[in-house]
Amino acid sequence: MERQLKRRSSEVEGLVGALRGSDLAVSSKSALDVRFAKVSTEIDLESLGEVSSAVQRVLHEEQDAVTAEMFRLKNTIEDRFKEFKRQWPAEAGGSIQIWPALTTTSPSSIGWSMTPCQSNEQRSARFSGSRAIRT
Secondary structure, eight states: OHHHHHHHHHHHHHHHHHHHHOOOOHHHHHHHHHHHHHHOSOOOTTTHHHHHHHHHHHHHHHHHHHHHHHHHHHHHHHHHHHHHHHHOTTTTTOOOOOOGGGTTSOGGGGTOOOOOOSSHHHHHHHHTTTTOOOO
16 A cells, blocks of 8 residues: 555656646646546546546547638638639739620720720720720
């Protein structure tokens, strides 16, 4: 019995030394305390390994959920940018598409000049009387 007590005492001292050496922030320590409390109401030296494994599983599941949500949000943002680019090509750095019936003909065949514009305002002024639309 005494031998088992000495062994347990040395294990506890080793764990205390390991805990003192950890550089966890106060918020991290409190978050771990909450997770350990959710997994098991009573933690002793014999159940510490099982409880720690259970907390690691919970942390891994939370990390997987956060990663999945991150990718979902990233894809949503990319889809929104693609939709913006489709709806507003000039503002997105694309070009203005002319009425669909005119896309098969060249601009010079209907009397339009292809001289370069200095700014978006000049381009808008050139197309203000035409049937130009944004698609």
